[in-house]
Amino acid sequence: MLNIQEISDRLEIQELLVAYATAVDGKDFDALDQIFTEDAHIDYTAFGAIAGTLAEMKKYLTSSMAQLTACQHLMANTEIRLDGDRATGRVMAWNALGFPTEDGEPHIALLGMWYIDEYTRTPAGWRISRRGQERNWTKGFGDVIGNGR
Template identity: 70%
Template sequence: MLDIQEISDRLEIQDLLVDYATAIDSRDFEALDRIFTDDAHIDYTAFGGIAGNLGEVKEWLARTLAMLPAFQHLIANPAIRVDGDRATGRVMCLNPLALPVEGGDPRIALLGLWYLDEYVRTPTGWRISRRSEEASWTQGFGTAATS
């Protein structure tokens, strides 16, 4: 049975996941500083992205996502395991992307994935210390996709 602290921790981590999706989808990459630890390792290579530290990933996201007219991160089924001041999570994500088409309406492509996360409690709240992606499926891509 869950105690009040674990329920609170899980809710805070779920809010962190929503904050991540909101930051990415609104292209507010500076907000990622409040979501990840300073020494976070982020690995988006499952769909042809990069792996690196937060600064490298923020630069890559700004450059790569600038090419897309729209995208969304729909998260679900957060399987969060709390162990004191650390936690792990496996979170489903459906990521529709509008791909630009010269002279026409964007083409919609889809990514199905899981985020595999490690979280740590900090003095300012829970943060993601490690994130990687596990690919499940894609639709509508001729080549590698982005996060």
């Protein structure tokens, strides 16, 4: 049975995951400063992106997502394992991305993945201290991110 602190910790981490999706989908990359620790390591190489620091990832996302007409994360099946002021997680994500076309109707491409996370409790609350991706499937990318169908 979960105690009140464990329930609170799980809810705070789940809210952090929602805040991440909201920030990225809204292209509000400065909001990521309230989601990741300052020294976070972020690895999105599973889909051909970069790995690096929060500052490097914010710069990369600003540039790479500028072309998108839409982005929508659906986060589900969150597995959170608490260990005091640290936690780990595996979060299923379904990500739809809209690319511009000549006729104005966006081309939609899809990603299926899991985020593999480490979380740290800070004085300002829970933050993601490490994030990676585990690739499952893609649809509609062609050769854009390799082996997509």
